[in-house]
Amino acid sequence: MKTYPTYILTRLGQFVLVVFIGINIAFIVTHSTPIDPVEQSIAAATQYGSTSPEAIALMRQSLKELYGLQGGLADQYFAFWRRILLGDFGPSLSAFPTPVSVLVGRALPWTAGLLLSSTLLTWVLGNLLGGLAGYYRQSRALRFAGILAMAFHPIPYYVVAFVLLIVFGYLWPILPLSGGYGMNMTRALSWGFIGSVALHSILPVLSLALVGLGGWFMGMRSLVSNIVTEDYVAYAELGGVKRSRILASYVMRNALVPQVTGLAMSLGAIFNGAIITEQVFGYPGVGTLLVSAVYAGDYSLVLGITTVSIVAVSLAVLLIDLCYPLIDPRVRAR
Amino acid sequence: MGRTLLDLLRFNRQFASGAALLLIVAAYACLSFFSPYAPNDTYVAPPDVPPDWTYLMGTTSRGQDLFWLLSFAIRNTLAFGLAVAVLSRLLALAIGLVAGYSGGLLDRALMSLNDTFIVIPLFPILVLFYFVMRDRMSWGLLALMMACLGWAYDARLIRSVAMSLRHREFTETGIFSGMSMRQILVEEHLPYVLPIVFSTTMNNINWSIGLEVTLSVLGFTDINTPTIGVLLYWANQHTALVSGIWWWIFFPVLLVVMTFIGLFLLAVSMNEYIDPRSRLGRRAP
Numbered sequence: 135m136k137t138y139p140t141y142i143l144t145r146l147g148q149f150v151l152v153v154f155i156g157i158n159i160a161f162i163v164t165h166s167t168p169i170d171p172v173e174q175s176i177a178a179a180t181q182y183g184s185t186s187p188e189a190i191a192l193m194r195q196s197l198k199e200l201y202g203l204q205g206g207l208a209d210q211y212f213a214f215w216r217r218i219l220l221g222d223f224g225p226s227l228s229a230f231p232t233p234v235s236v237l238v239g240r241a242l243p244w245t246a247g248l249l250l251s252s253t254l255l256t257w258v259l260g261n262l263l264g265g266l267a268g269y270y271r272q273s274r275a276l277r278f279a280g281i282l283a284m285a286f287h288p289i290p291y292y293v294v295a296f297v298l299l300i301v302f303g304y305l306w307p308i309l310p311l312s313g314g315y316g317m318n319m320t321r322a323l324s325w326g327f328i329g330s331v332a333l334h335s336i337l338p339v340l341s342l343a344l345v346g347l348g349g350w351f352m353g354m355r356s357l358v359s360n361i362v363t364e365d366y367v368a369y370a371e372l373g374g375v376k377r378s379r380i381l382a383s384y385v386m387r388n389a390l391v392p393q394v395t396g397l398a399m400s401l402g403a404i405f406n407g408a409i410i411t412e413q414v415f416g417y418p419g420v421g422t423l424l425v426s427a428v429y430a431g432d433y434s435l436v437l438g439i440t441t442v443s444i445v446a447v448s449l450a451v452l453l454i455d456l457c458y459p460l461i462d463p464r465v466r467a468r
Numbered sequence: 469m470g471r472t473l474l475d476l477l478r479f480n481r482q483f484a485s486g487a488a489l490l491l492i493v494a495a496y497a498c499l500s501f502f503s504p505y506a507p508n509d510t511y512v513a514p515p516d517v518p519p520d521w522t523y524l525m526g527t528t529s530r531g532q533d534l535f536w537l538l539s540f541a542i543r544n545t546l547a548f549g550l551a552v553a554v555l556s557r558l559l560a561l562a563i564g565l566v567a568g569y570s571g572g573l574l575d576r577a578l579m580s581l582n583d584t585f586i587v588i589p590l591f592p593i594l595v596l597f598y599f600v601m602r603d604r605m606s607w608g609l610l611a612l613m614m615a616c617l618g619w620a621y622d623a624r625l626i627r628s629v630a631m632s633l634r635h636r637e638f639t640e641t642g643i644f645s646g647m648s649m650r651q652i653l654v655e656e657h658l659p660y661v662l663p664i665v666f667s668t669t670m671n672n673i674n675w676s677i678g679l680e681v682t683l684s685v686l687g688f689t690d691i692n693t694p695t696i697g698v699l700l701y702w703a704n705q706h707t708a709l710v711s712g713i714w715w716w717i718f719f720p721v722l723l724v725v726m727t728f729i730g731l732f733l734l735a736v737s738m739n740e741y742i743d744p745r746s747r748l749g750r751r752a753p
Contacts, residue, residue, distance in 0.1 A: 290678030
């Protein structure tokens, strides 16, 4: 059995590898284009409105550097890495001269909050219901909940968000559809502002949760229904241990272990869903920023968001992995 | 295999309803071959007509008969999903079987690569890809790119089966009778992983169609090849919802949701067939 320090070291190694390969993919993708990206970006960015020649010269310079089109391929490669390690993606083209890092830094907390709240809610609720459904197989209500969760599960995030938008936007308009907080609000730590943020996050969180619930539900249900047949559960039942206790500490506790691994493995997909959902509801996070950056032809912003997402998601996965020994004592044991 | 499918069809409600849904969708996609219009013809019908007996699904603001247009769109969408699935299956099979069979350092290296592809958020990368390709972006290119990114999850599953096959007696027999690694993998191990490959294919088609719809709705693909996502993109461009052209949105969404649920039901019932324990659990009180 591995010890805890070795476990942490391997996870750290995996984290470094993920970031390394991810950034390399980004490099290959940006260098796979047959078109001259610099001129095209400038054309796209200056398409609307007039920009001064000095600004264009500055853009061209920074774009050339950013696309890494100066020097040989090896030089380009190292220049690419240098920018990423320093977190310096240059100025944004669409919001010239605000640096990309500032724009991404402003949007990241929104995405992180949305992702954290919806994932926690979905994971906890899905596992709880799934566990109950696996243990109390006769319950009609739970069976119905399972069918409902499964019906939403295969539908992609975009379609669910879009349908919710139609339902709550045109058919039954009771919730705010767009933005992260009320237009008339000042950003302050007041109850009004927090309430407004919470109200605006209901629809994005709901659409993420509707899609996400089914997976955890089904996973947990099948895990629990397998564990229930184990000898130690039968023994506990014969020994008169209370059923609620059996379910909580004998059955669910064991079934949670693979579900945590599952969470780490599906975080990338959940992140994809989150940024798509943001775009649908105009939530001021990374997803909305990414899509508007593409429309504005803002290369530095697109590249910045892509690399930051790769690092952020791998970091989140690393954090989950580091928490793993808390629920699986085998990793802690010598 | 044929008998199993027939049994599944007869005794498994999920499989039967999934197959029925997909059959309807596929039959509808085949109608596109009899369409009176070319897919990109516009203003062949009066615009914005609600569904009636002449135009079963109404017409779009661009003067297209939605019934025929949608048949082209679903055909392209299905073909896209299949193309991605077939290509990524090849990658997943090759990597999963080799990693599971060889073990050791090669296995560790391949699985590290595999985990990386699972963790990395693919959507921003696909957007970046569109961004550098722009007008050169095509249906096939996107399929190729997504196949290169979407093999990892299933390769891990295939590897876990291949690992257990490695220590079975018939593998040893094969080795001693001088079969090459390629022969063992293709002739001996492949048949065992095929059921899994089938079920993961369904999930993979779902995944790739979902991403394709998302990218197209945002306009991040070739917007001149009609797919379900491209249809929704044009509907949004013409603000179909605000102007009350609900059928332009409703029918594509309905059709694609039918596809998703059909594929998903097939995948779930196949899983049940692969893992008989859950079949037993079903009958237990």
